[in-house]
Amino acid sequence: MPRLKAPQRREQLIAVATKQFAKYGYDATTTDTIAKSAGITEPILYRHFGSKQELFIAITRAVSQQTLRHWHELISPIDDPAQQLREIARQFPSHLKEMGDAYRVIHNALTTSRDRKVLAVLREHYHQMEAFFTGVIETGIKRKVFRPIQPKTVSWSLISTGLGFALVSLNLSPFETFDVEDAIEFVLAGLKA
Amino acid sequence: MPRLKAPQRREQLIAVATKQFAKYGYDATTTDTIAKSAGITEPILYRHFGSKQELFIAITRAVSQQTLRHWHELISPIDDPAQQLREIARQFPSHLKEMGDAYRVIHNALTTSRDRKVLAVLREHYHQMEAFFTGVIETGIKRKVFRPIQPKTVSWSLISTGLGFALVSLNLSPFETFDVEDAIEFVLAGLKA
Numbered sequence: 493m494p495r496l497k498a499p500q501r502r503e504q505l506i507a508v509a510t511k512q513f514a515k516y517g518y519d520a521t522t523t524d525t526i527a528k529s530a531g532i533t534e535p536i537l538y539r540h541f542g543s544k545q546e547l548f549i550a551i552t553r554a555v556s557q558q559t560l561r562h563w564h565e566l567i568s569p570i571d572d573p574a575q576q577l578r579e580i581a582r583q584f585p586s587h588l589k590e591m592g593d594a595y596r597v598i599h600n601a602l603t604t605s606r607d608r609k610v611l612a613v614l615r616e617h618y619h620q621m622e623a624f625f626t627g628v629i630e631t632g633i634k635r636k637v638f639r640p641i642q643p644k645t646v647s648w649s650l651i652s653t654g655l656g657f658a659l660v661s662l663n664l665s666p667f668e669t670f671d672v673e674d675a676i677e678f679v680l681a682g683l684k685a
Numbered sequence: 686m687p688r689l690k691a692p693q694r695r696e697q698l699i700a701v702a703t704k705q706f707a708k709y710g711y712d713a714t715t716t717d718t719i720a721k722s723a724g725i726t727e728p729i730l731y732r733h734f735g736s737k738q739e740l741f742i743a744i745t746r747a748v749s750q751q752t753l754r755h756w757h758e759l760i761s762p763i764d765d766p767a768q769q770l771r772e773i774a775r776q777f778p779s780h781l782k783e784m785g786d787a788y789r790v791i792h793n794a795l796t797t798s799r800d801r802k803v804l805a806v807l808r809e810h811y812h813q814m815e816a817f818f819t820g821v822i823e824t825g826i827k828r829k830v831f832r833p834i835q836p837k838t839v840s841w842s843l844i845s846t847g848l849g850f851a852l853v854s855l856n857l858s859p860f861e862t863f864d865v866e867d868a869i870e871f872v873l874a875g876l877k878a
Binding site: 520602653663670674 | 712713793797808811834840841842845846849852853857862863864867868874
């Protein structure tokens with residue numbers, strides 16, 4: 493394998509670690525296995541990530557970033573906040589497919605990890621999701637498209653819907669769950685001004 | 686420890702396994718550790734549960750049963766379906782506290798297990814939750830307290846709300862999430878006839 497430059501090596505290691513954590517679980521995966529799958533030695537891995545924990549943190553931050561960038565791209569050409577939420581819902585199943593392994597890693601850590609730094613980065617992730625939706629809801633309320641309501645309640649209703657849909661479709665398939673677009677229509681019905 | 690009769694022994698083993706799975710994870714827990722913590726030998730454990738998997742299945746079925754029994758008890762003296770959902774929400778944080786370990790075990794399996802039987806019993810669990818809420822919603826629609834809407838969508842909105850609240854409060858605490866009673870008021874607003 494050709495020598496990669498530092499940023500490419502970091503990206504490659506994040507991608508390899510994501511696959512391994514998703515397949516075998518965070519606890520069962522060692523930095524040795526990750527290094528081997530990336531075609532490098534463990535000491536070289538440690539030049540980029542000081543520990544398995546740091547790899548996890550990098551994966552979670554990458555997921556937060558990519559998800560937020562994707563959502564910002566989706567909503568920026570759309571003016572109406574209700575339409576913005578509809579568009580995010582419409583694209584959610586394919587976004588989830590694309591990011592499936594990374595979301596698996598996050599959900600797995602959420603339900604199993606007791607590591608302080610891991611939990612801190614997970615809080616950061618959900619705070620960012622909350623802030624994003626709060627922004628959309630507040631705009632809708634200001635413009636009187638949405639009724640005045642605690643934005644936090646609605647943000648978490650949206651996050652929970654996404655979480656519920658993701659957990660079931662990533663893990664229990666085949667399982668006839670709900671249609672995420674119908675679920676958003678239902679949220680929008682509760683928001684009507 | 687005095688000799689227990691078979692049903693008491695089963696209950697004891699379910700309680701011990703729930704604690705161990707919740708603390709160390711399903712994969713990291715062995716039937717040997719469970720037997721030791723219960724004060725018996727592994728061969729005696731195997732008289733009651735053929736495998737670790739069977740213990741997990743028994744835990745999940747016990748959670749489904751206890752949750753449904755608790756909800757049925759809560760709603761039976763209440764006539765109005767909206768009030769029934771409010772009461773379930775009001776009691777949810779304490780229900781979760783009481784059943785925290787068992788729910789941890791289920792969520793952990795949901796995000797990590799690839800075992801066919803484990804996944805089958807999880808599907809069973811969520812189908813039962815869905816059927817319960819569908820019953821409440823359909824009654825509300827029939828009585829024109831709720832508008833006509835796909836009950837599945839609403840059931841999953843309620844399940845996702847509970848799942849989101851449980852995952853965050855069981856794992857990310859301290860984390861200022863949403864108020865589950867506010868969340869149900871929001872769902873009820875979307876249901877108004």
